[in-house]
Amino acid sequence: MKLFCISHNYHYEIENVIRLFLPFQKILVLKEKEELSGDYLYTEKIEENGRITLVSEFSFGGKTQKSENQYLNITDNEAELYLAGMVLTQFVKEFDFKPNWGIVTGVRPSKLMASVIDEVGEENAKEYFIKKFLAEPNKAEMAFNVAKMEEKIIKSADGDSFSLYISIPYCPTRCSYCSFVSHSISNEKARDLIPQYVEKLCEELKVIAEISKNNGLYLKSVYWGGGTPTTLTHEQLDVILTEIENDFDLSRCIEYTVEAGRPDTITKEKLETLKKHNVNRISINPQTFNNSVLNEIGRRHSAEDTVTKYNLARETGFDAINMDLIAGLPTDTVESFKNSIEKAITLNPENITVHTLSLKRSSTIVTEDEKSSLDATVTGDMVEYANKRLSESGYKPYYMYRQSKSLGNLENVGWCKENKECYYNVYMMGECQTVLSAGAGSVTKLKEPCGRQIERIFNFKFPFEYIDRFNELIERKDRINTFYKEYPIK
Numbered sequence: 001m002k003l004f005c006i007s008h009n010y011h012y013e014i015e016n017v018i019r020l021f022l023p024f025q026k027i028l029v030l031k032e033k034e035e036l037s038g039d040y041l042y043t044e045k046i047e048e049n050g051r052i053t054l055v056s057e058f059s060f061g062g063k064t065q066k067s068e069n070q071y072l073n074i075t076d077n078e079a080e081l082y083l084a085g086m087v088l089t090q091f092v093k094e095f096d097f098k099p100n101w102g103i104v105t106g107v108r109p110s111k112l113m114a115s116v117i118d119e120v121g122e123e124n125a126k127e128y129f130i131k132k133f134l135a136e137p138n139k140a141e142m143a144f145n146v147a148k149m150e151e152k153i154i155k156s157a158d159g160d161s162f163s164l165y166i167s168i169p170y171c172p173t174r175c176s177y178c179s180f181v182s183h184s185i186s187n188e189k190a191r192d193l194i195p196q197y198v199e200k201l202c203e204e205l206k207v208i209a210e211i212s213k214n215n216g217l218y219l220k221s222v223y224w225g226g227g228t229p230t231t232l233t234h235e236q237l238d239v240i241l242t243e244i245e246n247d248f249d250l251s252r253c254i255e256y257t258v259e260a261g262r263p264d265t266i267t268k269e270k271l272e273t274l275k276k277h278n279v280n281r282i283s284i285n286p287q288t289f290n291n292s293v294l295n296e297i298g299r300r301h302s303a304e305d306t307v308t309k310y311n312l313a314r315e316t317g318f319d320a321i322n323m324d325l326i327a328g329l330p331t332d333t334v335e336s337f338k339n340s341i342e343k344a345i346t347l348n349p350e351n352i353t354v355h356t357l358s359l360k361r362s363s364t365i366v367t368e369d370e371k372s373s374l375d376a377t378v379t380g381d382m383v384e385y386a387n388k389r390l391s392e393s394g395y396k397p398y399y400m401y402r403q404s405k406s407l408g409n410l411e412n413v414g415w416c417k418e419n420k421e422c423y424y425n426v427y428m429m430g431e432c433q434t435v436l437s438a439g440a441g442s443v444t445k446l447k448e449p450c451g452r453q454i455e456r457i458f459n460f461k462f463p464f465e466y467i468d469r470f471n472e473l474i475e476r477k478d479r480i481n482t483f484y485k486e487y488p489i490k
């Protein structure tokens with residue numbers, strides 16, 4: 001579809017609004033007027049004697065809507081929001097679907113809410129958020145509550161602290177909705193690389209530990225993700241866990257998480273190995289408690305396996321367990337999703353994270369047919385049910401984010417029991433602390449102590465590259481030293 005942006009630079013915001021309704025539409029942005037035909041969105045900003053006129057003309061399938069509004073003394077930022085709002089209104093009319101977050105299209109609504117709180121104060125923040133961004137009241141409430149929870153955690157991220165992230169990009173099989181770089185170990189080639197991968201990872205950890213010490217940084221949290229770290233054998237886990245213990249000072253580490261996401265990777269030996277090395281938080285992810293949906297998405301475990309492994313983790317002494325659920329999975333229904341939520345509540349884990357399915361191109365479920373069967377309204381009902389029931393059951397929303405192309409532009413929310421927040425999740429999402437990362441596909445994020453500067457250092461994505469070009473990625477780590485010279489810890 002053609003998007004005309006005449007005399008303004010709001011195309012990014014407007015494109016985001018279009019994608020709420022037409023996620024896979026190719027959008028051609030044009031800055032010059034030309035004859036209008038076919039499907040198009042024509043937008044224009046006209047400035048005359050301090051008066052601004054905003055124009056939006058939307059034509060789709062032969063039907064055309066036109067709006068024109070005039071404003072006095074508005075800022076550029078306000079003009080952008082107003083124009084996005086005009087476009088949203090036309091699209092809502094055309095597609096008969098109102099996105100719950102209105103024109104809040106960025107990744108983190110709670111971050112936006114935090115800036116609204118700063119601007120207009122807590123008492124007025126929700127109302128402002130609803131009016132300005134056309135969000136539903138329940139979403140404003142959610143963003144407000146999360147912003148307040150995040151504030152406390154963000155304040156705890158001292159300028160001389162860091163988190164350590166370890167990437168294990170392997171899984172037993174690949175889920176159909178997966179958009180991560182994760183290798184199924186059912187593939188012999190991928191599996192054969194694991195011993196070398198573990199070796200290189202340990203080398204990288206040594207380097208990171210040295211750099212962190214030399215720069216006066218202390219370790220505040222550790223997080224293993226991927227992939228599914230527990231795809232490794234308990235011996236391999238032991239090697240890496242021992243390396244971390246030997247290299248880093250863990251005395252001020254408040255949280256040590258390992259994702260054991262796939263129940264089919266969990267064994268008693270692995271849980272005991274994690275426990276022995278002071279891992280104090282794990283996730284065991286059902287995604288759904290419906291076996292036919294699990295089968296549909298390529299997870300080779302049953303709902304019963306999840307419960308068995310969860311009980312095993314409890315017996316091993318884990319008292320901080322997260323469970324991920326996904327709203328909008330193919331073939332799932334609202335009833336079945338409600339059942340999954342109820343089942344998770346009954347199991348009573350400390351954290352429940354409710355994701356909305358994201359239709360990334362790198363996942364295998366995005367085909368033309370399936371796309372149309374994944375209904376954003378149904379997913380919205382699932383998310384609303386989860387929000388209601390989790391609140392009623394003593395959980396609080398403490399962090400949130402959105403992936404691009406999530407169904408209905410809906411959110412992912414981490415819920416926790418009192419004082420059971422995962423700090424790493426907030427540090428990472430809030431970009432409020434340096435995260436030093438090891439392993440293929442991981443990204444080191446450098447954060448200026450007490451400032452806003454953020455810089456990223458990327459590791460190679462695939463294990464074979466990570467192993468083959470290891471020296472190159474170690475050289476890149478020197479940027480951590482120069483960064484802290486430029487932005488010293490005060």
Ligand code: SF4
Nearest residue numbers: 171174175178182227
């Ligand atoms: S468990 Fe997670 S990382 Fe692994 S294939 Fe499934 S979605 Fe991807």
